[in-house]
Amino acid sequence: MREVAIVSFAQLPAVRRDHVREDTEMLLPVLHEAVAASGIAKKDLGFTVSGSTDYLCGRPFSFVMALDAVGAFPPISESHVEMDGAWALYEAWVRLQHGDVDSALVYAFGKSSLGDVRAVLTQQLDPYLVAPLGPDSVSLAALQARVLLDRGRTTEREMAEIAARSRRDAMRNPSAQLRFDRGADLLLAEPYLVEPLRRHDCPPISDGACAMVIAAGDLARRVSRRPVFIAGIDHRIEAQGLGLRDLGDSPSTRLAAERAGVARAKVDFAEIHAPFTHQEVLVRDALGLAPGTPINPSGGALASNPVMVAGLTRIGEAAARLQAGDGERAVAHATSGPCLQQNLVCVLEARS
Amino acid sequence: MSDVVKGIKVPVRLAYTAIAGRDMTRFYQAIREGKLLGRRCPSCRKVYVPPRGPCPTCGVATVDEVAVRDTGTVTTFCIVNVPYEGQTMKLPYVYAMVLLDGADLPLPHLVQGLEADQVRMGLRVRASWAPEAERPASMEAIRWFEPSGEPDASYDSYREHL
Amino acid sequence: MFYFSPMSPDSVLSAPYVLEYTYRRSVGPVLGRFLAGLRDGRILGVATRAGRVLVPPQEYDPETGEAVGEMVEVSTRGEVASWAWMSEPRPGQPLERPFAWALVKLDGADTALLHVVDAGSPARMRTGMRVAARFRDERKGTIQDLVCFEPVAEGA
Ligand SMILES: [Zn+2]
Numbered sequence: 001m002r003e004v005a006i007v008s009f010a011q012l013p014a015v016r017r018d019h020v021r022e023d024t025e026m027l028l029p030v031l032h033e034a035v036a037a038s039g040i041a042k043k044d045l046g047f048t049v050s051g052s053t054d055y056l057c058g059r060p061f062s063f064v065m066a067l068d069a070v071g072a073f074p075p076i077s078e079s080h081v082e083m084d085g086a087w088a089l090y091e092a093w094v095r096l097q098h099g100d101v102d103s104a105l106v107y108a109f110g111k112s113s114l115g116d117v118r119a120v121l122t123q124q125l126d127p128y129l130v131a132p133l134g135p136d137s138v139s140l141a142a143l144q145a146r147v148l149l150d151r152g153r154t155t156e157r158e159m160a161e162i163a164a165r166s167r168r169d170a171m172r173n174p175s176a177q178l179r180f181d182r183g184a185d186l187l188l189a190e191p192y193l194v195e196p197l198r199r200h201d202c203p204p205i206s207d208g209a210c211a212m213v214i215a216a217g218d219l220a221r222r223v224s225r226r227p228v229f230i231a232g233i234d235h236r237i238e239a240q241g242l243g244l245r246d247l248g249d250s251p252s253t254r255l256a257a258e259r260a261g262v263a264r265a266k267v268d269f270a271e272i273h274a275p276f277t278h279q280e281v282l283v284r285d286a287l288g289l290a291p292g293t294p295i296n297p298s299g300g301a302l303a304s305n306p307v308m309v310a311g312l313t314r315i316g317e318a319a320a321r322l323q324a325g326d327g328e329r330a331v332a333h334a335t336s337g338p339c340l341q342q343n344l345v346c347v348l349e350a351r352s
Numbered sequence: 353m354s355d356v357v358k359g360i361k362v363p364v365r366l367a368y369t370a371i372a373g374r375d376m377t378r379f380y381q382a383i384r385e386g387k388l389l390g391r392r393c394p395s396c397r398k399v400y401v402p403p404r405g406p407c408p409t410c411g412v413a414t415v416d417e418v419a420v421r422d423t424g425t426v427t428t429f430c431i432v433n434v435p436y437e438g439q440t441m442k443l444p445y446v447y448a449m450v451l452l453d454g455a456d457l458p459l460p461h462l463v464q465g466l467e468a469d470q471v472r473m474g475l476r477v478r479a480s481w482a483p484e485a486e487r488p489a490s491m492e493a494i495r496w497f498e499p500s501g502e503p504d505a506s507y508d509s510y511r512e513h514l
Numbered sequence: 515m516f517y518f519s520p521m522s523p524d525s526v527l528s529a530p531y532v533l534e535y536t537y538r539r540s541v542g543p544v545l546g547r548f549l550a551g552l553r554d555g556r557i558l559g560v561a562t563r564a565g566r567v568l569v570p571p572q573e574y575d576p577e578t579g580e581a582v583g584e585m586v587e588v589s590t591r592g593e594v595a596s597w598a599w600m601s602e603p604r605p606g607q608p609l610e611r612p613f614a615w616a617l618v619k620l621d622g623a624d625t626a627l628l629h630v631v632d633a634g635s636p637a638r639m640r641t642g643m644r645v646a647a648r649f650r651d652e653r654k655g656t657i658q659d660l661v662c663f664e665p666v667a668e669g670a
Contacts (some may be wrong), residue, residue: 019525022373024405028413042411058368058533068404071411115368118604123364127537128545129570129657130628132362134606139615142598143628150596150641194615195599195636239576243617243626244568247596356546357553357655364535365606372527380527489527 003217004096005227006323006348008037009316011210014177014304017113018207023052023062027069027109030211035105038213039223042071045213046101048078049092051085051108052308055120066109077101084108085210085312086235086273086334086344092214093233102219107211110308117205117307124337126240137338138202140242142194144339145278147248149196153285156196159277160184163200163302170299173317177204177304203275208306210313226352228319231329232260235344237337247339253286256345257331262287264347268327269294271314273334275301282340283333297321311335315346322350375403378417380489386481390455392416398456402491420454422479424497425505427451427458427514431468444468450477450497451513458513461491465498474510476502544573547585552659555649558585559623569623590647591666592620599636608662614639618663632662644668 010033012026035042048070054062063080072078079095081087085108092104112120118136125131148154161184170176187200214220220227236252236259238245257263270289274280274296284295296302298317301310311334318332329349336342372380375391379402382389390401391414398407399418407414429448432441446468449458463471464480477497487493541549544560548571551558560571560582569588574581597616603609608630617626632648633639645663653659 019371019528020374022371022376022405025373025413028406028411031411055366058366058370058531068406068408069411071407071409073409114370115366119366123366127362127539128360128541129548132360132657133608133629134604135615135628136604136607139598139600143596143615143617146596146598146641192599192601195601197598241570241572241576241625242628243570243595243619244572244576247617355550356543357541357549358546359538359540360549360656362537362539364533364537366533368531368533370529370531372529374526377526 002097002099003220003229004093004214005217005220005224005229006212006315006319007039007215007220007224007227008034008213009210009320010034010037011175011313011316012208013175014206014208014306016177016205016207018111023057023066023109023111024069026111026207026209027066027107027211030209031069031105031107034107034211034213038103038215040103040213040215040219045103045105046077047092047095047104048072048076049080049088049095049104049106051081051083051088051312052110053082055123056110056112056117056307057114070105084308084310084334084336086315086346087336089212089214089312089315089346090233090235090344093230096214096216103213103215105211105213106312107209108309108312109209110306111207112205112307113207121307121338130242138194138197140338141202141276141279142197143242144247145196145201145276148278148281151248153248154278154281156188157184158281159201160187160198162277162280163187166296166300166302169297170303173298173303175304176299177206179299179303197276201277203301203305204303206304206306208304208309208313210309210316212312212316212319224323226323226325226350228322229349229351230346231349232262232347233345234259235342237342240341242339245339248282250282250286250340250343253283253333253340253343253345254288256343257287260345260347262331262345262347265329267293267331268329269297269318269321270331271298271300271318271333272296273301273311273314275305275310275335277302279335279340283335283343287331287333287345289331311344315348318348322348373405375405375414379403383491383493384487384489386484386487388420388422388452390418390420392418399454400457401452401455401459418454420452422452422481422494423500424450424452424455424477425510426463426471426473426475426477427510428473429463429471431471446471448497451510456513461494462496463498464496472504474504474507476500476505542573544571544582549655551587552649552657553653553655555653557588557590557620557647559588560584561586566624567622568625569620569627586622588620588622590620592618592623592645594631594639594641594643594645595619595626596641597631597639599639608658613662616645616663618645629660630662632664638665
């Protein structure tokens with residue numbers, strides 16, 4: 001495999017509602033920041049790829065409009081995935097494996113505030129027998145949480161502690177949306193939202209965007225003092241039918257982790273894309289992380305959850321932390337689909 | 353066993369709140385006053401009316417606000433003969449791209465005031481504004497464009513804007 | 515057509531709008547027979563070569579990718595494999611009063627069907643409880659022919 005490194009990352013602080021800016025206006029500053037920080041001129045970037053979904057803003061082909069923020073002239077080599085930006089990164093990584101281009105711009109954007117995100121996410125379900133019933137994202141996650149609770153894999157207290165830790169850690173992350181110190185006891189006194197989930201078990205609704213520049217080995221070493229290399233990356237998907245899956249396990253994460261080589265060396269910390277508290281437990285176990293491995297120092301998706309952005313943000317947060325010298329090796333995870341249907345695992349290693 | 357079901361109706365309905373963005377808000381506010389505002393790209397100097405956030409060619413924010421005139425040139429057009437739901441215009445009618453004087457990107461609008469088969473590339477037109485009291489904050493503040501009576505524009509004057 | 519109006523004095527114009535798609539989907543032979551079954555007040559699954567019964571039926575075995583075999587009728591009763599209490603139903607969901615979302619494993623099936631249980635209160639819900647399908651009187655061959663499941667006495 002050709003060596004590929006993340007050389008820069010930029011994100012917009014996530015907010016509940018950006019009243020003022022359209023997608024392109026939100027993207028513009030993060031694209032400029034990521035490209036400027038990469039040390040690679042925009043005209044020299046070999047490939048551009050984005051992740052987003054039109055259903056979120058209700059504007060067909062919104063990803064084409066978003067290209068205005070890139071400045072796609074002279075015509076650029078470009079692609080888009082109707083997925084979290086982490087899958088756009090995967091496509092960019094594959095593109096760089098071809099060997100004919102050395103760098104790529106990857107970005108993601110999502111404005112959940114324009115619509116009803118719980119209803120929007122229903123659109124990704126089986127359109128014949130499931131979507132017509134209108135199950136929303138929180139309800140489906142609650143069914144999964146119940147399976148874990150029934151099996152004794154987690155407790156409502158552990159879930160509350162994950163929520164409390166995430167928002168407390170987010171206090172050190174200026175880009176995070178929910179940043180406060182509220183203990184598990186306080187959280188457990190709250191009523192259920194969709195039993196067994198309380199509001200604190202669920203992610204915030206967020207508007208956000210992020211961008212990343214990746215480069216192949218030599219170029220990465222030339223432009224970055226401490227490039228963060230993608231030591232392994234893989235993604236796997238499970239069946240669409242919720243009743244066909246064991247919701248109490250994440251075999252797709254486990255397989256992706258194996259293929260990405262998570263267990264090959266010590267993991268200094270992990271950034272897990274778990275929008276719901278119980279999902280952190282599932283992913284943590286499926287990744288095979290050693291007990292005590294720090295999880296989500298950024299606050300994770302429980303602190304800010306711009307849909308289609310939060311997964312790529314996990315990888316970017318992990319890379320930024322390694323680049324700053326806070327560790328040598330990290331695991332980043334992204335998810336897509338209901339109840340962790342699809343999972344991407346990325347192992348990152350800083351090499352000075 | 354009874355017949356197999358062949359198909360099902362699965363309507364999708366999603367409600368949104370569209371936001372216009374800063375530049376389009378300025379545009380919509382001005383159009384109610386009978387003014388057309390655009391933005392100029394600081395890099396390539398092109399003027400976009402309506403404004404569209406970043407310059408799609410350069411990928412930089414368009415900064416300077418520019419007022420343009422309500423006259424322009426038909427760069428290309430089509431004649432609509434197909435009835436469709438919600439249609440308000442009498443068939444056939446002309447839908448055209450109008451390059452406003454002072455703008456670099458044409459905008460789509462209706463052309464009225466002459467027979468459909470008389471509309472041509474290069475036709476000079478002027479905005480027909482809705483009465484001030486009825487003007488909405490939308491492109492419908494201009495009812496349509498109609499011939500201004502000037503001689504046709506030369507092809508060279510709009511060939512870069514097709 | 516919609517018109518923008520100011521969201522707040524220092525903010526930008528905004529306007530409500532609704533996207534509606536009037537999709538009509540062809541369902542294929544497997545789901546077509548499942549839906550015809552619902553119209554008749556029966557629930558059909560499909561047997562895989564390994565002998566597992568999938569309800570709702572799939573066109574292929576999700577574990578092997580092999581084509582599936584015969585349609586088989588399963589019971590309209592079963593047990594709750596997981597549930598979540600919807601105290602505030604959202605528009606378009608099966609019931610307007612509070613209900614439970616549930617994965618229901620019908621007797622004779624090896625996989626679970628997502629639907630709802632009309633239990634009145636979360637206190638009446640538990641994993642493993644027995645439920646029975648309640649069908650609509652006028653059925654059209656859609657998943658909504660099943661109104662919901664309802665709790666039944668143990669062993670009933
Ligand atoms: Zn420009």
